[in-house]
Amino acid sequence: MPSFKIYRGVAGLYDYGPPGCAVKSNVLAFWRQHFVLEEGMLEVDCPCVTPDVVLKASGHVDKFTDLMVKDEKTGTCYRADHLLKDFCKEKLEKDLTLSSEKAAELKHVVAVLDDLSPEELGAKLKEYGITAPDTKNALSDPYPFNLMFQTSIGPSGLLPGYMRPETAQGIFVNFKDLYYYNGNRLPFAAAQIGQAFRNEISPRQGLLRVREFTLAEIEHFVDPEDKSHPKFADVAELEFLMFPREEQLSGQSAKKIVLGEAVSKGTVNNETLGYFIGRVYLFLTHLGIDKEKLRFRQHLPNEMAHYAADCWDAEIECSYGWIECVGIADRSAYDLKAHSEKSGVALVAQEKFSEPREVEVSFFPNIWSLLLGEVEFNVCTLGKTVSIKKNMVSISLEKKKEHQRVFTPSVIEPSFGIGRIIYCLYEHCFYTRPSKAGEEQLNVFQFPPLVAPVKCTVFPLIKSKEFDDVAKEIAKSLRAAGISHIIDITGTSIGKRYARTDEIGVPFAVTVDSTTNVTIRERDSKNQIRVNTNEVASVVKEVIDGQSTWADIMWKYPAHHTAPTANEE
């Protein structure tokens, strides 16, 4: 629900109500189990308030911007690229008189939108006569607006700070301690779950583009010369929708590819990147994301940061189209190098050789090596410019024994937008149960037990102290087992109570119709079994913890058959 609703809300800020909040905490608990525990990752927890210097080093202070235009009369702000994109799309969809050349031009503009400079974007807005959408007033030229929430740390006003736009920087600045904590060994991964903030110019797409959101990020540090992964075999056989660069550029669509082949053919840059793609696939489908509406799309060259080696987004299809929910990027050594340089603290790893190795060392200043491609170059010194020709320079090479190699690790970063994943999960888990003619249609959220906000409801069949007491006993045993539950003693018909519990996605409903035996009904199959009252908690727990499936349970316990009555159907 929109945050601060009684004050008419704030665009881009949303609250999770009780069911959403429970789903979120289940998703995060499973994330910890599936990634942190399974891989022995080092989880850290860093503050959101971040001093200027850190985000200056990472490039966010200078480059984390969107191009903005202002309504020249009212001052209302818009994202320049959104206005241009909306204009082109509307023309393409609705203008029947459009020439094929014009159509091609507009399509091209949409394709290169992210590459346009402020000047180019401004020129296009002028050329197409685009005005403010609400007032039709003229627009300012586009200018960059930094998307970070700015603040000031401490009372002096002299220490500028920002609310972090991602959690990753907290890990990078701690690299040295984390590497030490891991026994100075590579590879290792650090992880962090936390809030991130982006002061969007004009938030839209509801829950998908918001100003504050929960990120779960992994930074897996590897030797750039060895990006193999010991557990890659565990995911190599997986086959799912992938959308490599070539297919996008040649106008094809995503297709099913076996992950092992994508890596061996070089479509995916390396095994570690491939391993995480596979693990992300398993994570999302376990949560309840539809396999057919999940694809891994490779970034096109113009989408990737210049330093990135390769990047794949897990995109999920929902009513807004294909939405980026997880980004899996090989960021090379960029971040560690940037912080090393700015802070003066070396963020590096060492590989100790078992035997010293002989290496050729050039005693030649780095900066000169870089310039050697040139035939001739100029050096400014003491106010004079001296021209140096290639033949004036000699390189001396010597052989030397080295006992270790010191290098900046590469980092592979799977970054999860938790809110987006949850939004898509709600869409994928929703269905309408077919109903008989004339009856109300029933909405169901078929959350897997792992994710369901409430695991179990307890209904006394009729209002009676005896049944209420049994229901309370069962609730007590569920509590002791850590199973979230609701008792519904409203006494309305069981059918209505089932409908209500299906609607929030509760997988199991216990109906108390005797003091010794009760029925457990599963939400999706509507099958019922009979169990002893004191077995309820352990049966439900077995399925929730994934030790048994409902089908296993159906084998073990007697089925409960009721003639379909007006109540249930």
Added chain:
Amino acid sequence: MPSFKIYRGVAGLYDYGPPGCAVKSNVLAFWRQHFVLEEGMLEVDCPCVTPDVVLKASGHVDKFTDLMVKDEKTGTCYRADHLLKDFCKEKLEKDLTLSSEKAAELKHVVAVLDDLSPEELGAKLKEYGITAPDTKNALSDPYPFNLMFQTSIGPSGLLPGYMRPETAQGIFVNFKDLYYYNGNRLPFAAAQIGQAFRNEISPRQGLLRVREFTLAEIEHFVDPEDKSHPKFADVAELEFLMFPREEQLSGQSAKKIVLGEAVSKGTVNNETLGYFIGRVYLFLTHLGIDKEKLRFRQHLPNEMAHYAADCWDAEIECSYGWIECVGIADRSAYDLKAHSEKSGVALVAQEKFSEPREVEVSFFPNIWSLLLGEVEFNVCTLGKTVSIKKNMVSISLEKKKEHQRVFTPSVIEPSFGIGRIIYCLYEHCFYTRPSKAGEEQLNVFQFPPLVAPVKCTVFPLIKSKEFDDVAKEIAKSLRAAGISHIIDITGTSIGKRYARTDEIGVPFAVTVDSTTNVTIRERDSKNQIRVNTNEVASVVKEVIDGQSTWADIMWKYPAHHTAPTANEE
């Protein structure tokens, strides 16, 4: 560890490294189990970025301030009350020539510190000749500094916002929806875990006064006319250290009181407040907080907000003294009323009468009733002042049938400073194992299994492929059971490996010394048992989940005796 250390850090910002982060997530998981699940609370998750209007209504924009003084030359800022307190304390401790009157005066100043106005505080600083501690320069007059981090929402710069100083406001503004979600019934509780921010003037006391921290807050809404609690009997027998107002004022110390008596005698204002005091006691002691270093201290009248009915702090003793870690306050109807007034949305509850009740209704404007205590009052109208005498006013009373009562609920708020609790837990769980003369002392964190950052370590006794494979099999079964663990294959002596694992508080260590049977050692008793390799995970899980104690396990499995060797002792 200090955040952003490679950039020399920022005062008041700290990171949790891997063990701290794991302890934190265990504490929060238990908090959810102990409070949210046990009481069926409605958990919500609201943003940190909060618009001005919300915090204007709550009083934070105007009143959430500390008095600050500036070094007149360097501009360095200090908390005025801290300087005055430090001065008085130092005088009292070190000045042997102090007269008894002067000592009494200084003690009085410390006692009333929180009540002093800026002018009074400034006068005292001048009177005592207090200067800037670092430079001895003159200080400015004290002036209020708002402790919220300010920012701006959206690109226009017209919507000021703050990083929330507490999570509670997110719940209050959602009261209407939450009440509806609860079937329009009272009492109910909402809960929220999240980051909160306070831009402290000069953070000190290490991890105890920080600029960003995790709060876990409960807002329990009740009918102000009925603050009884149906489950109070569950905690009434508890006996622990309480420090009521009277004892503090008469210079006594905290004493053990039975909770039920404290409520029945009126020392604690009502049953619901008492119930939460009892539940907080159980929560903290379960985590591993020492019962003898935990007391519940009642706020003195000058500490409480004017609207509060009663307030108790759970204080934990650590090396910094008695530290407030949980505040449990009856905040009456203050917050809901403030937001109702500012937003124009009625945040109220209804009690439907089973039969209509006859009530006397006075048709007399409220404002006049308020004034009726006065013999005479003045009314300003249309620029003229008219004096109205009591005998000029008559009250008409009529009888009327009412079907319901509409009222603003009271709220009882237990608010947990998670970072402070964790800090005290680290202090309380730390001990040094007695060692033989000449040997290094061994540090141990005796975290209960519930809290321990890593539950289990696995050591192959000697380096061998066979034992390594068994260790890997055990690790796999631990992973499947969701038990965090570390494999230590360094091959150093078992004694050293035990010491290392004790030092981070791992409760169980598994030593692989055969391919079929292994030993499990418990950290505090150092007792060992022998179990089958395939039983390890289930045995450890039983103790961690609290189904068995280590003593139970010792009964079930054969003990493993080793002659104390140099390695282990």
